[in-house]
Amino acid sequence: MTPSNEKKIEKLERALARAHASQEAPQFSTNWVYSIIREVRQHPSRARRTTEVPRLVWRAATVVVFLSMIVVGSVLTWDAEQIHTGFSGLFTEATMDPTLL
Amino acid sequence: MTVSAPSDEEIIRRVLAGEVDLFVELITRYQHHVGRIVAGHVRRDMVEEVSHDVFVRAYTSLSTYSRQTPFAHWLSRIALRSCYDAWRSVAGRKELPLSSLGDEHQQWAERLLATESHERFEELVRQQETTELLHRALAQLSPENRMVVTLVHLEGLSVREAAERLGWSVINVKVRTHRARQQLRQILEGLIKDSP
DSSP, X not given: OOHHHHHHHHHHHHHHHHHHHTOOXXXXXXXXXXXXXXXXXXXXXXXXXXXXHHHHHHXXXXXXXXXXXXXXXXXXXXXXXXXXXXXXXXXXXXXXXXGGX | OOOOOOOHHHHHHHXXXXXXXXXXXXXXXXXXXXHHHHHTTSOGXXXXXXXXXXXXXXXXXXXXXXXXXXXXXXXXXXXXXHHHHHHXXXXXXXXXXXOSOOHHHHHHHHHHHHOOOHHHHHHHHTSHHHHHHHHHHHHTSOHHHHHHIIIIIISOOOHHHHHHHHTOOHHHHHHHHHHHHHHHHHHHHXXXXXXX
């Protein structure tokens, strides 16, 4: 491309950019606004449903955490009891079995 | 006593809680904003339909609005994607009218290139032929290249800004930017072949 053509194309590009910038927003009618609302009313539950999903997830997560705490607590308690019983059982067996003495 | 209008966030919260009709308030507030974006990217006869689509999409994805960016900004992204989808749909249906440049456009280009004064330049830019030429030239590009050339070359956004608004990668936009501009320049070159 010659430098002269380069300048011409740049001028045309500038004109198109100005034309693009000067495009005005159309005036929408009231009917247009209500046509959107009519369409939106047809699926009102859709927007709500999507907000309910995270809420449900949070509720489920809370229940799961609560249940896990109970399970972990009971396991720890059970283990502690086992250890306690284990030692005391050993002593009991030791006192009852004369071969061990 | 004056009652202040509810904020966008308040309206969104209430719409999501079930007050669907309050969405009218958001449409009223942002119809000009959306209309201006859409008018810059699609043909005049498509503006109303695409803008309608923008608000319906905004409603259906309202719960994903994070409130970290202004609502207008979030809506702009939906508007741009709706314009892109509209062009993809037109391209998919193989209905690409307004694609060729005629003698009247060549004459317009000659007049524009011959002018030295700024006033005459602005006067020619305001003519209907300019907008028509703009749409015809852009119609020859793919939907992707069209979006990129409009945002980067005609609106002057940076590659990063264009990528963010379109939801595309920066690399993708960068590659397309160069290619799309070359295509547009080739189209315009066709207008000046015979001009002095």
